[in-house]
Amino acid sequence: MPALVRVQAEPFDVAAETALLTRGRADIGAVVxxxxxxxxxxxxxxxxELEHYPGMAEAEISRVAAQAEERWPLLGLTVIHRFGRIxxxxxxxxxxxxxxxxxxxxxxADFLMDYLKTQAPFWKREHLRQGGAGSWVQAKAEDDRAAxxxxxxxxxxxxxxx
Amino acid sequence: xxxxxxxxxxxxxxxxxxxVSLPDGLVTVADLVAWLKxxxxxxxxxxxxxxxxxxxxxxxxxxxxxxxxHAREIAFFPPMTGG
Numbered sequence: 001m002p003a004l005v006r007v008q009a010e011p012f013d014v015a016a017e018t019a020l021l022t023r024g025r026a027d028i029g030a031v032v033x034x035x036x037x038x039x040x041x042x043x044x045x046x047x048x049e050l051e052h053y054p055g056m057a058e059a060e061i062s063r064v065a066a067q068a069e070e071r072w073p074l075l076g077l078t079v080i081h082r083f084g085r086i087x088x089x090x091x092x093x094x095x096x097x098x099x100x101x102x103x104x105x106x107x108x109a110d111f112l113m114d115y116l117k118t119q120a121p122f123w124k125r126e127h128l129r130q131g132g133a134g135s136w137v138q139a140k141a142e143d144d145r146a147a148x149x150x151x152x153x154x155x156x157x158x159x160x161x162x
Numbered sequence: 163x164x165x166x167x168x169x170x171x172x173x174x175x176x177x178x179x180x181x182v183s184l185p186d187g188l189v190t191v192a193d194l195v196a197w198l199k200x201x202x203x204x205x206x207x208x209x210x211x212x213x214x215x216x217x218x219x220x221x222x223x224x225x226x227x228x229x230x231x232h233a234r235e236i237a238f239f240p241p242m243t244g245g
Contacts, residue, residue, distance in 0.1 A: 036245055050244065051168055051169055052244070053166070053168055053218075053221075053237060053239065055221055056218060056221035056222075056237065059221045059222075060221070060223075081244060081245075092244075092245075093244070093245055113245055116244060116245045117242070117243075117244060117245035118241075118242060119223065119242065120242060120244045120245070121168065121218070121237075121239060121242055121244070122242055122243065122244025122245070123168060123169035123239070123240060123242065123243050123244070124243045124244070125169070136169055136170050136240065136243070137243045138243070139240070139241035139242065139243050143245075
């Protein structure tokens with residue numbers, strides 16, 4: 001089943017998206033939800049501005065989602081990534097992974113976030129409370145390392161189901 | 163061929179996109195970068211740390227040795243910071 005992928009400026013409703021994923025289904029045993037939020041960095045930040053590459057953003061998220069669906073026995077997958085100006089406390093990204101058992105859902109959501117951070121064409125810029133546009137957020141080596149760990153094949157052919 | 167730029171690569175070059183006619187002899191993405199750097203100091207500035215800037219051909223990530231082929235759109239951008 002292809003994942004539901006959306007790239008949008010508007011906020012999203014986690015409960016509504018979860019209901020959409022599970023409505024009318026009796027086969028799903030686990031839904032793992034990851035929501036990434038904009039934080040204020042100790043009061044320093046007024047907002048984050050997310051620039052994206054329209055067209056490639058959707059394509060790249062869909063490619064990563066397809067990899068996750070190939071690797072884990074998922075029953076549903078939703079990925080939503082916002083762009084534009086986002087205030088502290090607002091959501092930026094949502095991953096919903098549904099499966100029969102929890103392990104596949106946890107791992108798929110974890111994998112998706114690691115790959116989205118390093119592969120999806122989005123760039124964050126800080127807007128400071130002191131006024132004015134701040135600097136572009138630097139990519140972190142730890143994010144590359146986090147994505148790299150998935151290059152190893154999973155523990156078993158069934159994706160480690162429990 | 164259409165070139166598109168994002169984030170600080172876009173800011174350094176001073177434009178979001180442009181149409182260019184490539185001279186003969188450009189084979190790879192690295193060749194294209196070398197040619198761009200000769201077009202003006204804004205390009206030289208954008209690609210001053212060439213290994214940091216990422217590229218995509220027709221919405222797919224590529225390495226510097228990727229062939230330009232019949233690409234319609236080539237993008238240059240910094241390492242991604244979404245999620």
